[in-house]
Amino acid sequence: MNIATDTRSRIVAAAKTRFHSRSYANVGIQEICDNAGVQKGSFYHFFPSKRDLALAVIDEFADDWANGFVAEAFDPALPPMERIDYLIDAAYFWQKSIKEVHGRMLGCIFGNLTLEVSTQDDILRAKLLAIFTRAKFRFKDALDQAVAEGGIAPLDSLLTAEAMLAYLEGVILLAKSQNDPELLYRLGPAIKTLRIELPGT
Amino acid sequence: MNIATDTRSRIVAAAKTRFHSRSYANVGIQEICDNAGVQKGSFYHFFPSKRDLALAVIDEFADDWANGFVAEAFDPALPPMERIDYLIDAAYFWQKSIKEVHGRMLGCIFGNLTLEVSTQDDILRAKLLAIFTRAKFRFKDALDQAVAEGGIAPLDSLLTAEAMLAYLEGVILLAKSQNDPELLYRLGPAIKTLRIELPGT
DNA sequence: ACAATAGTTGACCGACCGGTAAAATGCAAG
DNA sequence: CTTGCATTTTACCGGTCGGTCAACTATTGT
Structure with a gap:
């Protein structure tokens, strides 16, 4: 698996648990990055905005359920x-x-x-x-x-x-x-x- | 009606529509104060915290419904x-x-x-x-x-x-x-x- | 009249918000 | 060995967050 892909998926994984356990607005990008062990600049390499992260999170949850x-x-x-x-x-x-x-x-x-x-x-x-x-x-x-x-x-x-x-x-x-x-x-x-x-x- | 009560109720009224149409985390106290024509220091005279405002908002909505x-x-x-x-x-x-x-x-x-x-x-x-x-x-x-x-x-x-x-x-x-x-x-x-x-x- | 209290003002706090820019890397193809 | 691209790092932006504070003004009871 690609290193880049791994970084991206770590970001999404960290976001999934946090968005689920708290809320969208209450979880900041910095916190997600910290937990994923990723720099914020790196985050914006993979996601144009916070909303795009949310879209990815929704997709992964949907896949989890569907499979x-x-x-x-x-x-x-x-x-x-x-x-x-x-x-x-x-x-x-x-x-x-x-x-x-x-x-x-x-x-x-x-x-x-x-x-x-x-x-x-x-x-x-x-x-x-x-x-x-x-x-x-x-x-x-x-x-x-x-x-x-x-x-x-x-x-x-x-x-x-x-x-x-x-x-x-x-x-x-x-x-x-x-x-x-x-x-x-x-x-x-x-x-x-x-x-x-x-x-x- | 008391002036103080009026200020308080203006704050709650502004918060009601905003919490309802957006969300709790997405609406700031400053915005509520601006809309109610109230200074932030005045807000904290009536409400110890944002949560207490939310409690008041919930109460008013519940009363609206009940009546x-x-x-x-x-x-x-x-x-x-x-x-x-x-x-x-x-x-x-x-x-x-x-x-x-x-x-x-x-x-x-x-x-x-x-x-x-x-x-x-x-x-x-x-x-x-x-x-x-x-x-x-x-x-x-x-x-x-x-x-x-x-x-x-x-x-x-x-x-x-x-x-x-x-x-x-x-x-x-x-x-x-x-x-x-x-x-x-x-x-x-x-x-x-x-x-x-x-x-x- | 005076003191106490309730209400109001506006400046201020440190922390955090989402997002940006540029320089520094790693890496792979030619 | 070099070029080019993907990735990462670091520092930074203006703005807003919830909340505090001290000074000031009305209002009220005595």
């Missing part, structure tokens, strides 16, 4: 509605392990950033929206397949998928306000009770 | 499940009017602050948690009454109330990521489909 929990949860081999259960479980165990290590429930980085920056930076907002849109279609695919297999009654799968994603984000938000991942365990399974009917019905 | 939309929505004269519809409607129209005036969906100040500060400031987190807890019990009361009247089947009203609150916050979060209050209109009504059964059943 980790989400890939396992939305495994086509699983019965479709079980995938949703699996995802809730994954979110629960992830937040729980973070709290065990870090002492705090950090919540969802995408949700955190959305509420912090989306009124101030349309580029970051667009990036986060794209992440949510992709997640929404994961839910939709599962719902469509469940309907096709007769596991659940027909419904507006796209809107219901969006509702489920919203519910997940909301539960994580509330859990963060309580600093208690157990709320995910208690409230999570109810995600499957959400239903939005088809327009015609 | 405005929420009071109307959770009117005991209304059929219980209609109160929940009413609250969703109120949230929708509120966000919509903010966007019309401000050009942006600002979302829920409590949710915004929760995700931004709750890992960094336990006092603010506790304050926000208290707001959410109060809101939760509004939902619970409506659900309990609906069950008592036979409008809905028995359920775990406290957990379902929490799920509903989470859903509302999640929908607002997603709507903010899209800068589009209409999402509240499309997803909001599904809040009544959420159900968490009683432990025994």
Whole structure:
């Protein structure tokens, strides 16, 4: 691996944990550089601005999810509605392990950033929206397949998928306000009770 | 009204709109003072720290809600499940009017602050948690009454109330990521489909 | 009338903010 | 061995951050 690439990835790695555990505005570039063992001038060799770092951080988190929990949860081999259960479980165990290590429930980085920056930076907002849109279609695919297999009654799968994603984000938000991942365990399974009917019905 | 009280309330008023439309960390005390027509030294006569200003802002927003939309929505004269519809409607129209005036969906100040500060400031987190807890019990009361009247089947009203609150916050979060209050209109009504059964059943 | 108190002013603090510029390196191709 | 580019280092920029302080002015109770 290239040395340059390594420096860049150390910067992103340091930024990931800090943006996740605190916030975007509260973490300075100097602090990130110190932790990554990198000089500030070097930082600006790889990133034109702090926002570009945030974009890279979002990308890496999205990749982590897509190749980790989400890939396992939305495994086509699983019965479709079980995938949703699996995802809730994954979110629960992830937040729980973070709290065990870090002492705090950090919540969802995408949700955190959305509420912090989306009124101030349309580029970051667009990036986060794209992440949510992709997640929404994961839910939709599962719902469509469940309907096709007769596991659940027909419904507006796209809107219901969006509702489920919203519910997940909301539960994580509330859990963060309580600093208690157990709320995910208690409230999570109810995600499957959400239903939005088809327009015609 | 006292002059001093007026200065204080001008500070809080300026802070309210700014914290809501941007974020806590991104709004400086100097800016708030400039907008309120107050000297910084005067600010620190009324507030020991920025955090104490945030506490006052949260209190005022909570009062606004409690005496405005929420009071109307959770009117005991209304059929219980209609109160929940009413609250969703109120949230929708509120966000919509903010966007019309401000050009942006600002979302829920409590949710915004929760995700931004709750890992960094336990006092603010506790304050926000208290707001959410109060809101939760509004939902619970409506659900309990609906069950008592036979409008809905028995359920775990406290957990379902929490799920509903989470859903509302999640929908607002997603709507903010899209800068589009209409999402509240499309997803909001599904809040009544959420159900968490009683432990025994 | 006077003292005490509440409120206001404006200058100031060290620390940090995101970002820049230029010189110094490491390194690889010709 | 040299040229050229990528990377790194170091010092620096103006501006802002939250917060402090002492002096000053109103207001209020006695």
